[in-house]
Amino acid sequence: MLKAVFFDIDNTLIYFDEEHFFRNYTPRLHRHFQDLIPLDRFVRKIIGSTQAMLANDGRMTNAEYFLKDFAKDLPVSVPELWTRFTEFYSTGFEPLRELAVPHPDVPKIMEQLRSMNLKLVAASNPVWPLLVQQKRLNWAGLDGFRFDFIAHIENTSFCKPRPEFYAEVCWAIGEAPGACLMVGNDSVNDMSAALAGLLTFKVQDGELNGRSALGLSRELRNDAGEPVQPDFTGGLGDLLSAVRSLVQNTGVQKS
Ligand SMILES: [Mg+2]
Structure with missing residues (x-):
């Protein structure tokens, strides 16, 4: 019986070109670090420390792991770095x-899932703080919508595509992996939830509207992980019928 639905954010609830976004994001972020490091080295450090986070094995939060790696060779403390990021x-x-660009049906879909008494989880790759995950959910039209759990860099200790990330979120919400459905656009980062025992729904709207570009996700995971076949595929508009079949126990069953 389905108890919870997990959602990726990037190119699942909002659509954008990952690399174009990154090229706009990094120079703005760098303004807060420009006294410490030139832009080209800064960008390489952001990518390198994000890749390094994949090796986090649960002993510390992702934020601690990222900042420890990022602080190498910089003459400032970890707390000061964190302050600069959060500013x-x-x-x-x-x-x-x-x-x-938001998917226009997201608020309606979430309300319908909520009315089915399902727990709802924002399970974007936890490389951002809560504030950023919340902003991006707002961009999806979900301002004020209450999620049961929002994965972020301070409340997780694994990253996608590691199955342990999905296992730790299931543990956090108190549901068995087989009672959870992961919805996302990425065959590796999102569908690897299946390796932790979750059901999976691969959304294809981004591929269909030509906005989904996964080059950056691939680079950030440093070629880790393999594509995993989803249990369901379709547009976000097809999600409700898949969820209904699972709630009624007529959909895919996992042991
Ligand atoms: Mg995505």
Whole structure:
């Protein structure tokens, strides 16, 4: 019996070109670090420390792991680095909203799932703080919508595509993996939820509207992981019928 639905955010609930977004994001973020490091080295460090986070094995939060790696060779403390990141996210991140297009049906779909008494989880790759995940959910039209859990860099200790990420979120919401459905656009990062025992729904709207570009996700995971076949595929508009079949126990069954 289905108890929870997990959602990826990037190119699942909002659509944008990942690499175009990154090219706009990094120079703005760099303004808060320009006294420490030139832009080209800064960008390489962001990518390198994000890739390094994949090796986090649960002993510390992703934030601790990222900052420990990022602080190498920089003459400032981890708390000061964190302050610089969060200042940017509070004051400089919101204008990037213009690069993202929301899927118009997301608020309606979430309300319908909520009315089915399902737990709802925002399970974007936890490389951002809560504030950023929340902003991007707002961009999807979900301002004020209550999720049961939002995965972010401070409340997780594994990253996609590691199956342990999905296992730790299932544990956090108190549901068995087989009672959870992961919805996302990425055959590796999102569908690897199946390796933790979750059901999977691969959304294809981004591929169909030509906005989905996964080059950056591939680079950030450093070629880790293999594509995993989903249990369901379709547009977000097809999700409700898949969920109904699972709630009624007529859909795919996992042991
Ligand atoms: Mg995605």
